[in-house]
Each structure stands twice: as structure tokens, then as C-alpha cells.
Amino acid sequence: MSSQVPLAKQARKVLVGDHAVAEAVKLAKVNIVSAYPITPQTLIVERISEMIEKGELRADYVRVESEFAALATVYGAAAGGARAFTATSSHGLFYMYEMLWWAAASRVPLVMAVVTRALGPPWNIHDEHTDILAMRDSGWIIGMAQNVQEAFDMTLTAFKISENEKVLLPVAVGLDGFILSHTAEPLDVPSQEDVDTWLPPRNPRIPYVIEPGGEAITMGNLPGNDVYHAILKKYMDESMEAAKKVIAEVYDEYSKLTGRNYGVLTECYKCSDAKYLAVSMGAWSGDILNAVERLRNEGYPIGLLRIRYIRPFPEEDIGGWINGMKGVIIFDRDYSAGMGGVLASEISGLVPSSISFEGVLAGLGGFDVSADEFKTIMRDFVDKTEREGLVKIRKYWYIPKIER
Amino acid sequence: MGMVTITELHRYGRTKFIMPGTAACPGCPLQVGMRQLAMALDGKFAMVIPAGCSSVIPGIAPYTAYTVPVLHVPFASSPAVASGLVRAVRQRGINGPVVVWAGDGATADIGFAALSGAAYRNEDVLYVMADNEAYMNTGIQASGTTSWMAWTTTSPRGKTEDKKDVALIMLMHKVPYVATASIAYPMDFIDKVRRAMQIKGFKFIHLHAPCPPGWKMDDSYTVRAARLAVETGAWILWEYNQGRLTISPPSIPYKDKSRRRSLEEYIKIQGRFAHLKPEDIKLMEDKMDRQWDLILKLAEIYK
Numbered sequence: 001m002s003s004q005v006p007l008a009k010q011a012r013k014v015l016v017g018d019h020a021v022a023e024a025v026k027l028a029k030v031n032i033v034s035a036y037p038i039t040p041q042t043l044i045v046e047r048i049s050e051m052i053e054k055g056e057l058r059a060d061y062v063r064v065e066s067e068f069a070a071l072a073t074v075y076g077a078a079a080g081g082a083r084a085f086t087a088t089s090s091h092g093l094f095y096m097y098e099m100l101w102w103a104a105a106s107r108v109p110l111v112m113a114v115v116t117r118a119l120g121p122p123w124n125i126h127d128e129h130t131d132i133l134a135m136r137d138s139g140w141i142i143g144m145a146q147n148v149q150e151a152f153d154m155t156l157t158a159f160k161i162s163e164n165e166k167v168l169l170p171v172a173v174g175l176d177g178f179i180l181s182h183t184a185e186p187l188d189v190p191s192q193e194d195v196d197t198w199l200p201p202r203n204p205r206i207p208y209v210i211e212p213g214g215e216a217i218t219m220g221n222l223p224g225n226d227v228y229h230a231i232l233k234k235y236m237d238e239s240m241e242a243a244k245k246v247i248a249e250v251y252d253e254y255s256k257l258t259g260r261n262y263g264v265l266t267e268c269y270k271c272s273d274a275k276y277l278a279v280s281m282g283a284w285s286g287d288i289l290n291a292v293e294r295l296r297n298e299g300y301p302i303g304l305l306r307i308r309y310i311r312p313f314p315e316e317d318i319g320g321w322i323n324g325m326k327g328v329i330i331f332d333r334d335y336s337a338g339m340g341g342v343l344a345s346e347i348s349g350l351v352p353s354s355i356s357f358e359g360v361l362a363g364l365g366g367f368d369v370s371a372d373e374f375k376t377i378m379r380d381f382v383d384k385t386e387r388e389g390l391v392k393i394r395k396y397w398y399i400p401k402i403e404r
Numbered sequence: 405m406g407m408v409t410i411t412e413l414h415r416y417g418r419t420k421f422i423m424p425g426t427a428a429c430p431g432c433p434l435q436v437g438m439r440q441l442a443m444a445l446d447g448k449f450a451m452v453i454p455a456g457c458s459s460v461i462p463g464i465a466p467y468t469a470y471t472v473p474v475l476h477v478p479f480a481s482s483p484a485v486a487s488g489l490v491r492a493v494r495q496r497g498i499n500g501p502v503v504v505w506a507g508d509g510a511t512a513d514i515g516f517a518a519l520s521g522a523a524y525r526n527e528d529v530l531y532v533m534a535d536n537e538a539y540m541n542t543g544i545q546a547s548g549t550t551s552w553m554a555w556t557t558t559s560p561r562g563k564t565e566d567k568k569d570v571a572l573i574m575l576m577h578k579v580p581y582v583a584t585a586s587i588a589y590p591m592d593f594i595d596k597v598r599r600a601m602q603i604k605g606f607k608f609i610h611l612h613a614p615c616p617p618g619w620k621m622d623d624s625y626t627v628r629a630a631r632l633a634v635e636t637g638a639w640i641l642w643e644y645n646q647g648r649l650t651i652s653p654p655s656i657p658y659k660d661k662s663r664r665r666s667l668e669e670y671i672k673i674q675g676r677f678a679h680l681k682p683e684d685i686k687l688m689e690d691k692m693d694r695q696w697d698l699i700l701k702l703a704e705i706y707k
Contacts (some may be wrong), residue, residue, distance in 0.1 A: 065517050068480060069521055070484075072477070072518065075477075076486060076489035076490075077491060079488075084492075211493045212448060212498060212502060214450065214473050216472055216474075221463075221465050228465065
């Protein structure tokens with residue numbers, strides 16, 4: 001991280017991930033927040049309610065009766081011209097499912113934090129990415145943070161990205177349940193004045209506003225010809241493509257504000273001279289990087305590609321980094337039943353048949369995978385490829401032995 | 405705006421609140437009711453419409469017959485969407501009415517949790533449930549407000565459950581305004597909308613809307629059926645306004661059972677009740693009498 005910008009303008013805080021998200025929501029001067037409790041998201045909406053009670057944030061706080069209503073409410077707020085935010089996890093996200101699609105195709109700007117968590121049964125509040133990845137066809141821009149600072153930065157930038165006229169799609173900010181949501185880390189927070197100049201209030205007329213006495217706009221009635229439907233989907237696709245550039249521009253501006261630079265849709269560590277590539281998303285990327293560094297010390301030419309945004313899908317980045325590698329190993333903390341890891345499935349199409357491939361399913365239901373274990377899995381993959389030539393393992397269930 | 409006058413209604417008769425060329429069936433009560441709503445609000449409001457007949461009636465995009473801003477939304481979501489929408493426009497200093505125009509399925513069944521949530525939060529919304537007593541848009545399936553014994557495609561031998569009384573459930577949410585209305589009594593409905601709009605908070609109007617194809621009756625019977633429902637006492641017009649519950653003028657004569665027309669007159673024009681036996685009609689009348697007792701007792705309590 002470079003820091004030409006005086007960090008004096010930022011405040012060093014120690015916050016858990018959920019509170020860091022709330023901090024970003026406050027700085028974004030959100031107008032309307034809907035709240036429904038679900039672990040491990042709850043700390044976000046609790047903190048926001050405190051901020052409103054203390055007068056730190058002037059916003060309507062709507063205590064809704066379900067997550068479906070939570071998204072419907074902020075969707076209505078966005079259609080009425082407000083900057084709106086909500087947060088959820090797991091079962092709550094799935095209870096919203098219909099609204100996810102409606103909100104995205106309505107093209108109103110929205111930001112939602114998704115604190116990732118496994119889906120039951122059995123009941124399990126621990127971390128898994130299957131929930132957020134189930135959003136991926138719905139039209140949301142989807143990011144996954146690696147640490148608390150990035151969860152904060154991703155939330156704040158999300159408003160700017162979502163409200164951009166070239167984008168106008170809702171943005172989901174993912175952070176790993178408990179691993180980030182409930183873990184305190186130091187972070188730097190820009191001042192309100194700096195954020196205000198960078199993120200002005202939302203223009204309620206972009207893309208359109210539904211208001212009493214206003215223009216007789218209709219959103220969502222049946223199209224006269226089904227081809228309209230296809231055209232609208234193509235527009236969404238073009239906006240997703242445009243979002244790649246917008247995300248880059250927004251982070252570029254943001255780095256001038258904060259001194260923090262990120263890769264745009266992905267970040268690649270130790271990749272330029274690598275022959276093997278590990279791919280991951282979210283908080284455990286830190287542990288995987290630790291293992292990569294230790295493998296490097298042992299002479300293994302491996303790098304780590306971390307996916308920051310899974311939508312829009314960073315096809316160019318991933319394809320570019322895979323090109324010239326001998327092998328690619330993908331870590332999924334998620335599972336698509338009957339298929340395998342979601343990242344492995346999506347990325348496998350970019351892996352030429354001449355390159356070794358392994359999809360690893362690990363950490364499902366939230367079980368910890370240590371840097372040592374990552375190191376062993378990656379070393380075994382590299383060794384096997386070097387020993388046997390081409391290796392193709394579509395899915396490898398990494399399940400530690402437990403006492404039963 | 406005060407009470408509506410006949411002169412005013414005549415003036416509105418020339419105003420196209422809904423443009424011609426809609427996709428509504430002949431004799432559609434929703435067209436009638438929505439026009440009355442628009443008259444009440446002088447055409448200045450925003451609507452949130454969940455899935456149902458009224459999401460099809462305005463015609464096909466990029467055209468629409470509705471002349472006010474409309475947000476079409478998923479089936480269960482309209483009370484929640486309206487909650488967010490009204491808060492957003494109020495923050496922006498806009499005080500006009502935000503109206504949910506929803507059918508009985510969206511209100512009494514799938515959107516019931518959201519309705520309850522918006523009501524208990526006392527959101528500044530007018531909610532009109534246009535009750536045609538079944539899922540008409542999907543082809544006449546029984547809903548929570550379908551009458552007992554009514555034929556639908558999912559109750560071919562008559563519905564076994566009673567009609568869910570959504571207005572009374574809303575009353576128990578302690579919202580400031582709840583009323584029943586009928587498309588056959590425009591002046592009553594319009595006055596109710598106008599009185600409701602003087603109140604900040606959640607307002608609920610249960611609008612009775614007989615549907616010719618869904619009720620298996622002639623297209624010309626829409627208003628006749630709605631009027632007979634009131635005149636037989638089967639549909640009671642009442643109003644709860646901030647602590648006081650009253651029987652509305654069109655229903656006042658029928659507090660006296662002897663002045664009601666025979667229930668059979670209402671039943672016999674509806675093909676959906678063709679299979680009813682005399683003893684069924686007698687049972688239906690008993691249920692109706694109990695409803696009158698309940699409403700009159702509530703009028704005593706909320707004096």
C-alpha cells in the first residue's frame with residue numbers, strides 16, 4: 001500500500017468487520033436503512049441504529065418484519081430517490097431471492113452487505129460463501145473483502161459504483177461471517193469532509209424517480225414484445241461490462257483520497273514469475289497467501305490470484321493470469337450440489353486443456369483451514385503435476401478427520 | 405378537498421385518469437375502482453402495484469394506460485416497497501399520497517406479513533385492497549378472501565373456509581384509519597379516500613370489487629352485484645377513523661335486518677354459487693348476521 005496522501009486526514013480505528021461496514025454507511029450519508037436481524041450480520045444494523053440514535057447519521061431506520069421486506073423497503077426507497085442500504089446473511093439472503101432479481105433489473109442503485117454464512121440444514125451460523133454466490137445470476141455487482149479495511153473500503157466505494165450512470169446496478173459487499181464480521185482489526189477511516197467531496201448526495205432522478213405528482217413513469221409492466229426483455233438483459237450485460245471500468249476509476253479516485261490501492265476486480269500476489277496459480281476469494285486468502293509465501297521459500301513457483309469481484313466476472317484478469325501457467329488450483333468455500341465448487345466451475349472454462357487443474361472444496365460450514373493445510377494441499381498438487389504431467393481433478397473434498 | 409359532490413363527479417367524468425385501450429376484461433371492477441380512487445385524489449398520487457390483474461390492465465410496455473407514476477413490484481412486496489418509497493419522497497419534501505393498489509391474494513395471503521409490518525409501523529401509506537375474491541389474474545383460484553362455498557378452479561365443489569376479514573385484522577393493528585368500501589358506492593369510497601388522506605399514518609380500505617368472469621356472471625352485472633352485496637347485507641360498509649367506528653351511510657338502513665333484500669338475490673346472479681343448496685344459503689345468512697352483530701358491537705365499543 002502506497003500512502004502519498006497524508007494519513008493524518010484519516011482516523012485509525014479498531015473495528016470488527018460489521019462495525020466497519022456501518023462506519024462506511026454513516027460516511028456515505030445513507031438516507032434509508034432497513035433492518036432485520038440475522039447472525040452474523042446483526043452487528044451492522046445494531047451499530048447503525050446506535051449511530052442514528054446518537055444523531056451521527058440522519059436516516060430513516062425501518063425495522064422490517066423479514067429480509068424479503070428489508071430488500072423490498074430499500075428498493076422502494078431507491079425508486080423514490082433515496083440512497084439506501086441493508087444487510088443480510090445466508091437464510092435471510094435466500095428469503096430475499098425474488099427481490100434480488102427485481103431490484104437489479106429495475107436498475108436502481110442500492111448497496112447491501114452480505115455477511116457470508118452456511119445454509120441449513122443443519123443450523124450453522126459459520127462462514128461459507130455459498131450464500132453470496134447464489135446471487136451471481138441476479139444482476140448484482142458482487143465483491144468479497146479480504147479484511148476489515150477492505151470491507152470498509154468496498155462498502156464506501158459501492159455507493160459510488162452503484163450510482164454511476166454507466167452502471168446503475170445494485171452492489172453486494174461480501175465479508176466472511178465471524179472471520180471478518182466479528183473480528184477486530186485496525187483500519188484507517190477518511191474524514192467526513194473528504195468523503196463528502198468525493199461522494200456527493202445521490203441524484204434522485206438518475207435513473208428515474210417514482211413520486212406523487214411526478215412524471216407518470218411506469219416501471220415493470222408487461223412488455224408488448226418479449227424481445228424488450230432480451231434487450232433489457234443485454235443492457236444489464238453492457239452495464240456489467242462498463243462496471244469493470246467504473247470500478248477501476250472509482251478505486252483510482254478512492255486511492256487519492258485514502259492512499260490505499262487495490263487491484264480492481266482481482267489482485268495477483270507473486271504471479272509474475274509463477275508457474276502455478278492458486279485462486280481464492282474472501283478472508284482465507286490471507287492464510288493462503290501465507291502458505292504461498294512459505295512454498296516460495298521452499299522453491300515452489302506459485303502465486304495467488306484473489307478475486308475481489310466475482311460479478312462482473314473478471315474473465316480478462318483470470319484468463320490473462322492463467323495463460324502460461326502449468327497448473328491452477330482453486331479453493332472454494334462453497335458448493336454447488338451436483339457440480340462442485342462455484343469458483344472452480346466458473347473458472348474451469350478459462351483453463352486450457354494443457355494446464356493442470358484442481359478444484360478444492362474446503363472450509364464448508366465454516367471449519368478452519370490453516371495455512372499449513374493450504375500449504376500441503378498446494379504442494380501436493382504441484383508435486384503431482386511435476387511427477388505425473390497433466391493433472392485434472394474436478395473436485396477434491398478436503399475434509400479433516402474428526403472424532404465421531 | 406372536502407366531500408365529493410355529484411357536480412364534481414360529473415366534471416371528473418370527462419377526465420381520463422385511465423387512458424382507453426386497457427387489457428381489462430369487459431365489466432372489470434378494478435377499472436371502476438381505480439378511476440374512483442383517482443377522482444378522490446385528483447389524479448395526483450403514486451401507486452405501488454403488486455402482481456395481479458392491475459399489473460396487466462394498463463397494457464403493455466413501453467405504453468401504459470395509467471396516468472400516475474407506478475412501480476410494479478413482486479407479489480408479496482408492495483407494503484414494504486411503499487414503506488421505503490414514501491419515506492424517500494417525504495425526506496425529499498414531497499407530501500403527496502403513496503397508494504398501494506393490491507388485490508386480495510397479494511394482501512390477504514402472500515403479502516400478509518409485509519402488510520402487517522407496514523401497518524404496525526404506521527407507514528404513511530394508503531393501502532387499497534381491491535377484493536374480487538379470488539386470484540383472478542391467474543384464472544380464478546381461491547384466495548383467503550374468497551367467500552365460503554364459492555366455486556373457483558381450486559375449490560371446484562365450493563371453498564370450505566370462511567372469508568378472511570382483512571379490514572378487522574387491520575383494525576386490530578391500531579392503525580388510524582380502516583374502512584370497507586364498494587365500487588357501487590363511488591361517493592362513499594371517494595369520501596373515505598379523502599378523509600383517510602387527511603391522516604398521516606397507515607390507512608387501509610377494503611374495496612369490494614365483483615369480477616364478472618371470476619364470479620361467473622354477466623359482464624353487465626359488476627355494479628349490480630356490488631350494490632346487491634350491500635343491499636342484502638352481505639357486504640357491510642363501515643369506517644374506523646382515529647378511534648371511532650361507524651356504519652357508513654349506504655349500509656345504515658341494513659342495520660335493520662328486515663330492510664335487507666333477500667340474500668338469494670345476490671347469490672343467484674353468480675354462477676360461482678350455482679351449486680348452493682337452500683340450507684347453504686341459510687348458513688351463509690347466519691354467518692352474515694354474526695358479522696353484523698360483530699360490526700355493530702365494534703361500533704358500540706369505538707363510539
